[in-house]
Amino acid sequence: MTTLTPITTAERPDLTIRARGSRLDAAFRGLALAAGLVVLAVLALIAYSTVDAALPALRAAGLEFVTSDRWAPNAPDGPHLGALAFVYGTAVVSSIALVLAVPVSIGIALFATEIAPRRLRRWITTAVDLLAAIPSVVYGLWGIAVLAPNVTGVYRWAHRTFGDLPVVGALVGPATSGRSFMTAGIVLAIMIVPIITSITREVFVTVPRGEKEAALALGATRWEMIRGAVLPHSFGGMVGATMLGLGRAMGETIAVALVIGSRPQIVADLFATGDAMPAVIVNQFGESSGTFRSALIALGVLLFVLTIVVNVLARVIVDRVQVRFRGAA
Amino acid sequence: MALVDPPVREPLDLTRARLSTRRRLADRAATAVISLACVVALVPLVAVVGYVVTRGSGIMSWEFLTSDIPRQYRVEGGGMYPAIVGTLLITGLAALMAIPLGVLGAVYLNELSRQNRTARAIRFLADVMTGVPSIVMGLFVYTIWVLRFERQSAFAGALALACLMLPIVIRSTEEMLRLVPDELRQGSVALGSHQWRTITSVVLPTALPGIISGAMLAIARAAGETAPLVFTVGLVYAPSWSVSDSSTALSAQIFRNASQPFAGAQDRAFGAALTLIVLVFAFTALSRLVASRLAVES
Amino acid sequence: MSDPTPASTALAPSPPAAPAVDVLAVQEEPTVFDVQGLSVHYGAFRAVRDVDLQIRRHEITAFIGPSGCGKSTVLRCFNRMNDLIEGARVEGRLRYHGVDLYDPAVQPVEVRRRIGMVFQKPNPFPKSIYDNVAYGPRITGQKGNLDDVVERSLRAAALWDEVKDRLKRSALSLSGGQQQRLCIARAIATDPEVLLMDEPCSALDPIATARIEDLMREIKERYTIIIVTHNMQQAARVSDRTAFFTTEASPHSDTRTGVLVEYDLTDRVFSNPRDERTESYVTGRFG
Numbered sequence: 001m002t003t004l005t006p007i008t009t010a011e012r013p014d015l016t017i018r019a020r021g022s023r024l025d026a027a028f029r030g031l032a033l034a035a036g037l038v039v040l041a042v043l044a045l046i047a048y049s050t051v052d053a054a055l056p057a058l059r060a061a062g063l064e065f066v067t068s069d070r071w072a073p074n075a076p077d078g079p080h081l082g083a084l085a086f087v088y089g090t091a092v093v094s095s096i097a098l099v100l101a102v103p104v105s106i107g108i109a110l111f112a113t114e115i116a117p118r119r120l121r122r123w124i125t126t127a128v129d130l131l132a133a134i135p136s137v138v139y140g141l142w143g144i145a146v147l148a149p150n151v152t153g154v155y156r157w158a159h160r161t162f163g164d165l166p167v168v169g170a171l172v173g174p175a176t177s178g179r180s181f182m183t184a185g186i187v188l189a190i191m192i193v194p195i196i197t198s199i200t201r202e203v204f205v206t207v208p209r210g211e212k213e214a215a216l217a218l219g220a221t222r223w224e225m226i227r228g229a230v231l232p233h234s235f236g237g238m239v240g241a242t243m244l245g246l247g248r249a250m251g252e253t254i255a256v257a258l259v260i261g262s263r264p265q266i267v268a269d270l271f272a273t274g275d276a277m278p279a280v281i282v283n284q285f286g287e288s289s290g291t292f293r294s295a296l297i298a299l300g301v302l303l304f305v306l307t308i309v310v311n312v313l314a315r316v317i318v319d320r321v322q323v324r325f326r327g328a329a
Numbered sequence: 330m331a332l333v334d335p336p337v338r339e340p341l342d343l344t345r346a347r348l349s350t351r352r353r354l355a356d357r358a359a360t361a362v363i364s365l366a367c368v369v370a371l372v373p374l375v376a377v378v379g380y381v382v383t384r385g386s387g388i389m390s391w392e393f394l395t396s397d398i399p400r401q402y403r404v405e406g407g408g409m410y411p412a413i414v415g416t417l418l419i420t421g422l423a424a425l426m427a428i429p430l431g432v433l434g435a436v437y438l439n440e441l442s443r444q445n446r447t448a449r450a451i452r453f454l455a456d457v458m459t460g461v462p463s464i465v466m467g468l469f470v471y472t473i474w475v476l477r478f479e480r481q482s483a484f485a486g487a488l489a490l491a492c493l494m495l496p497i498v499i500r501s502t503e504e505m506l507r508l509v510p511d512e513l514r515q516g517s518v519a520l521g522s523h524q525w526r527t528i529t530s531v532v533l534p535t536a537l538p539g540i541i542s543g544a545m546l547a548i549a550r551a552a553g554e555t556a557p558l559v560f561t562v563g564l565v566y567a568p569s570w571s572v573s574d575s576s577t578a579l580s581a582q583i584f585r586n587a588s589q590p591f592a593g594a595q596d597r598a599f600g601a602a603l604t605l606i607v608l609v610f611a612f613t614a615l616s617r618l619v620a621s622r623l624a625v626e627s
Numbered sequence: 628m629s630d631p632t633p634a635s636t637a638l639a640p641s642p643p644a645a646p647a648v649d650v651l652a653v654q655e656e657p658t659v660f661d662v663q664g665l666s667v668h669y670g671a672f673r674a675v676r677d678v679d680l681q682i683r684r685h686e687i688t689a690f691i692g693p694s695g696c697g698k699s700t701v702l703r704c705f706n707r708m709n710d711l712i713e714g715a716r717v718e719g720r721l722r723y724h725g726v727d728l729y730d731p732a733v734q735p736v737e738v739r740r741r742i743g744m745v746f747q748k749p750n751p752f753p754k755s756i757y758d759n760v761a762y763g764p765r766i767t768g769q770k771g772n773l774d775d776v777v778e779r780s781l782r783a784a785a786l787w788d789e790v791k792d793r794l795k796r797s798a799l800s801l802s803g804g805q806q807q808r809l810c811i812a813r814a815i816a817t818d819p820e821v822l823l824m825d826e827p828c829s830a831l832d833p834i835a836t837a838r839i840e841d842l843m844r845e846i847k848e849r850y851t852i853i854i855v856t857h858n859m860q861q862a863a864r865v866s867d868r869t870a871f872f873t874t875e876a877s878p879h880s881d882t883r884t885g886v887l888v889e890y891d892l893t894d895r896v897f898s899n900p901r902d903e904r905t906e907s908y909v910t911g912r913f914g
Contacts, residue, residue, distance in 0.1 A: 028525035031433060035434040036437040038430055038434065039496065040451060042458070053472045103366065104366045111366065133609055134374075134377060134378070134609070136553070141381075141598055193370055250462070254580075258584070282464060297468055310460075516751075519706065519744035520814070521736050521739040523736055
């Protein structure tokens, strides 16, 4: 061991000298703040520029934009810009997607958290992650090349079988082509399963073990434990997850654009061709100009607002549920 | 001393047979339904990937990967080389813009801001931004850039993709920074280091595997995006490495060719889809690898 | 003074043979820290009040007391680490060689380069052993051979022989006791005058603890050490002076505030304490 010599500090130490690198500190802080503010700036710019570009159409169409379903931007007697059919299409397609995806997602989440043996869980998460990784345009390509042609048979069967029933019958009209609300809804459902599943899983994981064990200790079967302890506890979170899936479904453009058929109409028939907000934007933008183009941008603004509202609501619900239970646990 | 005769108990039977049939059946049925949900989810995964792989490998060849795009849809053969170049160029550019900005922004939110109102506003808006439909990003860049400079370009597309990536990188980086134990920061501060040095010498290196992993996932997501590119990058048939000229990308090409009835176009679409899936899956797998490997090393 | 229980007699040090000596006559070393009326508040909560003591050079001073009595809080005042806590406020005077540490002109970064700290849980950076020890010198831009500094620090921390062949390996591959000695090496690599140790052995096994106590005795020739410990036997073993803190009820709220009860030579505090609270604590009747 080396010998240690005592330090002697005879003079009064000067602790006021600015140490090396203190100026860098302020610069670094400023840079990081600027980076954070870019987010604010970009969002503000998005809002401003798109609304600005949409104004000509909104002024021309007025309230008709959201009340009329007559969409004829190049009509000889002046542009008709009623976007209701597109809003309807988005709503229908998203609803179909939710109806199909939510039960499946909840099932997967339950399977992964309660039923699957430990080794299987990783594979399930990997499979779900892969589903999420597939680009939407590939889903659209598969939808138009594989799903649409092959599913018309199923539609026709459904029409034959249920077409005469009172209320349900209106939903299952004669299917002319595979491109329809229903096909788009199916493709969308596949695409939103990953996000609903992952959030629902997170919520299920926060169920306190004590509650589950209490149920089991009272002699409940596994299903009864799930029904009694897991699901009620997670209800808020599942609602939030569903809304996040809804937000994603509403904004999904490419896959829907390829398989929905691009015929704006408001009909109850789920097997009919239709159109949706993002789909019409991407399909018709290239040939549009002037007021027409401005109208498409206005549609984009409408879509923007709607998805933001849904997403914000969803986050608020999910966060509130997480905080409530993570804090208690 | 027993005051009461002990109850006569039946021999103990703990088997499931003691459960009422109704409850047993309900449990079995529920388990079956739930397991079915998993299968139902796996079917499309297998169907989509399987079909793309089989149909795409039919046309896949070295020639396909290096040939130009035919100018007419109905032509057979040709390749997707310009689209591959475009995807790499545009995604790479977007990553170059979004990742440093996103990491810095996350550093501000988690390390420097003391959770004031500005930080909470930025975090909230970053969340909002993740929900903006990608087509709106495309429209946005179209109005402020393409119209302004009157040309479509790879850079415009990269700008749109960067806007998509930025909030994702911020959120995932913030998660990783939050995982760095506070004791490490305190240790660095106690040695007399300024905050910027604590962040760059201790916090960021510790969080690096997670940050890289998150960034790679964002890149994989951006590479697959179509809608932001449709109005912003234009169209080319020959490879272009120029940032300020029109370009194309695998995703855009798939979109264009998908709705064409011609076999040639369909084939090329599937070839491009296969290439894109391989690219995206490779990046996703790599990101997982980075996260686990480097984390284990430390 | 009542008879201590047999168990505590076995652990408490034997009283000095000489009769009580005047404290001033024992004091040879100059004062490093002069604390007057120090109080620390976290927001509205007063964590510790009215601390008066002096820390002398080349001595090991121990802060002991039950949990929540503010010993770590006071310790962290010496290197301005309390600054990191939102709402922390310090009143009173804390002088380091005559300089008020809380003077607005004083740079905390400079303070921390002269007053090092070792934490309760070993916290080596996820870097190599070499880079951990070299971290401090690199910051201060120390010229001269880093290799020498690293070796000297590791030797002083009694770790050199165990790691000299694997300096480039990750610090996290070391055992808990080794990691803590690495943290000590890291702290002394910048050649501070003072070393603050916040319960440095509480996360370690008894053998590792004994090695670090030996280390402390060796290095006190060069450094001035203040150690917070909840293990009063440890304080009795290693320290020259001991400060005993406890909590008292706050007059205005239902929280408890830390207060310094007694501060004296270690031998005195353990064998002949002046305050009965000290006596209760060191004889094991509470805490």
